[in-house]
Amino acid sequence: MIYFDNSATTKPYPEVLDTFVKVAGQFFxxxxxxxxxxxxxxxxxxxxxxxxxxLLKVDPEEIIFTSxxxxxxxxxxxxxxxxxxxxxxxxxxxxIEHPSVQNVCEQLKAEGYTITYLPVDKNGQIRLxxxxxxxxNETILVSIMxxxxxxxxxxxxxxxxxxxxxxxxxxxxxxYVQGAAKVPLDFHSCFIDFATISSHKFHGLKGTGAIYKRKxxxxxPLLAGGGQEADFRSGTENIAGIVAMAKALRLAMAESExxxxxxxxxxDYLISELDKIEDVxxxxxxxxxxxxxxxxxxxxxxxxxxxxxxxxxxxxxTTSACSSKIDEPSQTILAMGLGxxxxxxxxxxxxxxxxxxxxxxxxxxxxxxxxxxxxxxxxR
Amino acid sequence: MNKFYADYAATSPIHxxxxxxxxxVMHRIYxxxxxxxxxxxxxxxxxxxxxxxxAKSINANFNEIIFTSxxxxxxxxxxxxxxxxxxxxxxxxxxxxVEHHAxxxxCEFLEQNGFEVTYLPVDETGRVSxxxxxxxxxDDTILVSIMxxxxxxGxxxxxxxxxxxxxxxxxxxxxxxxxxxxLLPIDVKEMNIDLLSVSAHKINGxxxxxxxxxxxxxxxxxxxFGGEQERKRRAGTENVPAIAGFKKAVEIxxxxxxxxxxxxxxxxxxxxEGLNEEAINFKVxxxxxxxxxxxxxISFPGTEVEAFLVNLxxxxxxxxxxxxxxxGSLEPSHVLSAMFGAESDELFNSIRFSFGLGTTMExxxxxxxxxxxxxxxxxN
Numbered sequence: 047m048i049y050f051d052n053s054a055t056t057k058p059y060p061e062v063l064d065t066f067v068k069v070a071g072q073f074f075x076x077x078x079x080x081x082x083x084x085x086x087x088x089x090x091x092x093x094x095x096x097x098x099x100x101l102l103k104v105d106p107e108e109i110i111f112t113s114x115x116x117x118x119x120x121x122x123x124x125x126x127x128x129x130x131x132x133x134x135x136x137x138x139x140x141x142i143e144h145p146s147v148q149n150v151c152e153q154l155k156a157e158g159y160t161i162t163y164l165p166v167d168k169n170g171q172i173r174l175x176x177x178x179x180x181x182x183n184e185t186i187l188v189s190i191m192x193x194x195x196x197x198x199x200x201x202x203x204x205x206x207x208x209x210x211x212x213x214x215x216x217x218x219x220x221x222y223v224q225g226a227a228k229v230p231l232d233f234h235s236c237f238i239d240f241a242t243i244s245s246h247k248f249h250g251l252k253g254t255g256a257i258y259k260r261k262x263x264x265x266x267p268l269l270a271g272g273g274q275e276a277d278f279r280s281g282t283e284n285i286a287g288i289v290a291m292a293k294a295l296r297l298a299m300a301e302s303e304x305x306x307x308x309x310x311x312x313x314d315y316l317i318s319e320l321d322k323i324e325d326v327x328x329x330x331x332x333x334x335x336x337x338x339x340x341x342x343x344x345x346x347x348x349x350x351x352x353x354x355x356x357x358x359x360x361x362x363x364t365t366s367a368c369s370s371k372i373d374e375p376s377q378t379i380l381a382m383g384l385g386x387x388x389x390x391x392x393x394x395x396x397x398x399x400x401x402x403x404x405x406x407x408x409x410x411x412x413x414x415x416x417x418x419x420x421x422x423x424x425x426r
Numbered sequence: 427m428n429k430f431y432a433d434y435a436a437t438s439p440i441h442x443x444x445x446x447x448x449x450x451v452m453h454r455i456y457x458x459x460x461x462x463x464x465x466x467x468x469x470x471x472x473x474x475x476x477x478x479x480x481a482k483s484i485n486a487n488f489n490e491i492i493f494t495s496x497x498x499x500x501x502x503x504x505x506x507x508x509x510x511x512x513x514x515x516x517x518x519x520x521x522x523x524v525e526h527h528a529x530x531x532x533c534e535f536l537e538q539n540g541f542e543v544t545y546l547p548v549d550e551t552g553r554v555s556x557x558x559x560x561x562x563x564x565d566d567t568i569l570v571s572i573m574x575x576x577x578x579x580g581x582x583x584x585x586x587x588x589x590x591x592x593x594x595x596x597x598x599x600x601x602x603x604x605x606x607x608x609l610l611p612i613d614v615k616e617m618n619i620d621l622l623s624v625s626a627h628k629i630n631g632x633x634x635x636x637x638x639x640x641x642x643x644x645x646x647x648x649x650x651f652g653g654e655q656e657r658k659r660r661a662g663t664e665n666v667p668a669i670a671g672f673k674k675a676v677e678i679x680x681x682x683x684x685x686x687x688x689x690x691x692x693x694x695x696x697x698x699e700g701l702n703e704e705a706i707n708f709k710v711x712x713x714x715x716x717x718x719x720x721x722x723x724i725s726f727p728g729t730e731v732e733a734f735l736v737n738l739x740x741x742x743x744x745x746x747x748x749x750x751x752x753x754g755s756l757e758p759s760h761v762l763s764a765m766f767g768a769e770s771d772e773l774f775n776s777i778r779f780s781f782g783l784g785t786t787m788e789x790x791x792x793x794x795x796x797x798x799x800x801x802x803x804x805x806n
Contacts, residue, residue: 051465054458055663063452070632071445076437080735081744083431113495113634116652116662146652146661153651246663251452253495253634253665268650270535271498271528280528281498282437282627284634287668352462361463 047359048405048412052247053195053224053338053396054363059249062294066251070286077283078272087285094292101295102241104233104258110275111288114255115223115244116146117268119189121257121279122219122240123150125265126187127159133215134184135159140172140201141381143191147221151189160184169331170199170382174209187217192225196365196378196394198330198338200229207237217263223247223255227298229335233258243295245287249398250294254287301399309336309397312406316395319410323417329379329392339395342379342388343417351393354416360409362395429742430793434628434782435577435605435721436746440671441630441678441783448632448671459664460653469666476673480637483680484622485613492638492656493669497604497625500638501528501571503649503660504600504621508569509536511647515596516566522546522554522583523764525573526602530760533571546572551713552581552765559588567597574606574622578748578761578778579712580721582610589618598644604628604636608679609687609718620644626668630783631675635668690719693781693790697722700794706801711762711776720781723762725772728805734777737800743793745779 049057058066069090075083077091092106099106112118127137139151141163151161162180164172172190181188188210190201203220210218219240225231227248233241240263244255259265259278271280316339320326329340343351348364355362365376375389395409431439451472457465459473477491494500509519521533523545533543544562546554554572563570570592575582585601592599600621603612608629614622621644625636640646640659652661679686701708701724711723726734731747738745748759758773766772779793 049465051458051461051463054461054466055456057456058452060453063449066452067445067449070440070448071442074437074439075744076433079433079436079744079746081433081739081746083433083744084436113499113665114662116650117495119652120650120661144652146650149651149661244663251665251667252663253668266535269498269502269528270531271501271526273527273531280531281496282625282633284495284632286632287634349462356463361461361465363461363463 048361048401048409050360050362050395050397050401050409052398053394055246055252056249056398058251059294059297061297062250062290065293066286066290069289073285077285078274090285090289091283094289097292098256098295101299102233102258105261107276108258108261110257110259110278111283112255112257112279113253113284115144115221115242115247118242118244118255118257119144119146119221120150121268122242122265123147123154123187123189124268126217126219127154129265130186134186136162136182136184136186138162138164138177138180138185138188140164140166140190142166142170142194142196142199142378143189144195144221144223147189147191166199166381168382168384169333170194170197170378171201171331171333174202174205177206178209181213181216185213185216187219189219189221191221192231193229193335193338194378195224196376197340197382198334200225200333200335203231203238204236211237224335227295227302228337239263245291245294248294248298250291251287254284254291256291298399305399306336309399312397312401312403313337313339315403316406316410320413323414325417327388329382329384329388337397340379340392342392344387344391346391346417346420348391348393350420351416354420355412358412358415360412362393364393427742428792430744430789432743432745432779432781432793434785435778435780437627437633438630438782439784440632441675443678444631444671444674447674448667451670452667455666459666460655469664472666472670473664476669479673480676483676484639485615486639487642489657490639490642492640492659493664494636494638494660495634495665496627496636497526497602497623498528499649500623500625500636501526501602502532503638503646504623505529505532505536505569505571507646507649508598508600508621508644509541511645512568516564516568517541518544518564518567520544520546520559520562520567520570520597522548522572524548524552524576524761525571526577526604529571529573529602548764550765551716552576552579552761553713553716554583556584556587556591560591563595563597567595569598569600571600571602574601574603574612575610575718576761577605577721578759579723579765580605580718581713582606582716582718585619586617593618605718605721608683609690609720611683614639614641626672626675629675629679632668632671635665635672687719690781693785693787694719694722696787697779697790697794700791701798704794704798706798708801711765711772721778722780723776723778725776726801727771727775729775729801730804731774731776733804734775734800737803738777738796741796741800743796745777747776748778
């Protein structure tokens with residue numbers, strides 16, 4: 047069995063599961079309670095916050111725990127939009143964002159905000175000049191993802207941050223869900239105001255995530271209630287999940303340092319071998335994350351290929367899991383200008399640090415075989 | 427020294443079988459339920475099975491359950507979601523002065539956004555009168571949100587009667603059943619409930635998961651945007667292990683609900699009897715006839731809540747002053763204030779004891795003795 051769908055979700059580290067079970071069973075207090083069980087839980091919460099903060103090189107007070115990437119993105123976009131609407135109602139984003147950014151933007155548009163979707167080039171990157179031209183006096187937020195979840199393209203976050211630093215009234219949000227523990231990002235030197243991460247993408251558990259919110263910025267919460275997380279996110283804290291996330295982040299970042307080159311080698315092998323197969327074209331650009339390989343098999347229906355490949359215990363996906371059930375061409379590949387045919391026949395391999403070169407070799411054979419098997423049926 | 431946990435209304439220890447179930451799922455089933463391959467389908471089945479069990483527990487249909495990150499999110503989603511989706515029908519909302527902050531602070535948010543909110547008073551037992559609800563209802567009322575049972579004093583509201591009253595009115599009926607679920611029988615069809623919030627960690631399930639029951643046909647604006655999970659109502663990768671644990675917790679608590687209820691009634695009586703035997707001065711806050719048996723809120727004249735709790739904690743008893751979410755701040759309880767007036771003594775001398783899984787008759791006898799000892803120490 048080869049699991050190559052790590053951008054959809056990852057298998058939790060065994061140590062992370064142990065931590066979760068231990069905390070859930072032994073430290074079940076509500077951190078807001080003032081008795082010792084509450085204090086124990088509160089202490090674990092602070093330690094987890096300090097650890098996550100130090101791994102991301104920010105201050106503990108800049109970390110807000112959430113239920114995951116979708117909540118994080120919703121919170122920042124809606125929070126900024128609502129809290130700063132008197133300053134302006136213009137938001138800039140890209141045409142290749144995750145649905146949890148894109149669909150919030152559509153919602154805000156319905157509420158009277160103006161949204162600019164920046165185009166990307168064939169490498170999946172925005173142009174700084176486009177961003178500069180899009181900025182107006184009304185702009186309150188720029189939300190640009192770091193690593194794209196479908197093709198792995200990396201945006202020039204540092205250059206974007208430096209450009210936006212000249213516009214102090216514009217907030218800069220980065221969806222860092224796919225980049226965390228894979229591609230380092232320094233929030234300070236990139237002048238980032240908000241960043242989103244999700245635990246289950248780096249071998250933590252589903253249902254936990256965090257937001258980096260630069261010190262001092264005030265925005266409306268998404269959830270009102272008991273005033274947890276400095277009043278920015280109410281709801282009893284998922285202590286076990288949060289402590290497990292801190293651990294997962296630490297382990298994943300350590301792996302990313304020791305195994306980065308290995309991962310790149312596997313990725314490069316996959317790209318060069320897949321590229322040799324007839325009908326296959328590689329969609330992942332040159333500047334990309336080490337864990338994603340996106341390719342199209344023109345003339346073949348992506349979903350049918352996924353199932354054919356699955357027969358040999360190789361698991362990959364069509365596009366992002368969140369939209370993989372909808373039979374639509376990939377928005378990202380369309381935005382990159384690679385054409386309708388490639389957009390509707392694209393497959394994504396997404397790796398983790400536990401995948402091996404052996405698996406990659408086997409995967410190439412399985413994919414090649416699957417294409418052969420379907421050739422008589424699919425080829426138009 | 428023996429330690430006694432008497433703060434089950436703040437949070438409850440996770441049941442060992444729930445931990446086992448979650449551990450099993452975390453280790454074995456890590457796919458993303460939206461993925462179309464076998465891993466995804468396996469995860470999807472876990473979510474579907476849980477939805478079936480949970481729907482049945484309140485006599486709802488499979489499609490009427492939305493998984494959330496907990497009670498706070500469910501309340502926020504129910505209120506904000508229906509308010510914004512139905513503002514063409516009116517902008518008036520009715521609630522009570524004794525709701526959890528997840529409802530009250532959300533109502534304040536809605537007031538800032540042009541909605542009008544009526545906060546119904548309660549009597550000295552913490553009950554709202556059906557007559558008051560009737561009088562407050564207007565043609566432009568779109569939502570009535572009244573908790574099933576109160577988290578601080580345990581008072582049960584006349585939910586069936588209010589449901590009956592609203593049957594022929596356009597207003598939706600939401601009830602926060604976070605404290606009642608698992609102890610009181612709930613039948614959403616019979617009780618004419620349109621929306622109902624539940625949290626797992628109050629019934630020996632994990633933190634970070636809950637559900638909102640949303641009757642088919644209710645107009646609700648989605649709370650988060652992104653992928654198409656939870657019938658587009660709540661985007662975000664499903665927290666599969668927590669959902670599996672939630673299901674287990676529901677099965678356990680529903681298996682002998684009535685037996686547990688009867689046992690808690692005995693615990694309550696034993697506790698009060700124990701205090702009586704010690705000949706100390708106290709008064710039970712709340713309703714004698716309509717109360718959750720596991721919550722006992724008691725006023726001890728001549729004591730002061732903060733010193734009381736610290737003394738109890740030193741003696742090994744973990745109790746609280748009110749809801750955990752506000753306990754951190756030790757602000758006077760809005761619930762007691764609504765029952766007795768803003769200046770009354772009860773606000774500053776009341777302690778909430780709450781019992782649950784694992785509490786024994788011997789425990790409550792011991793807690794009563796320790797409590798009496800503390801009272802004597804503080805009043806002499």
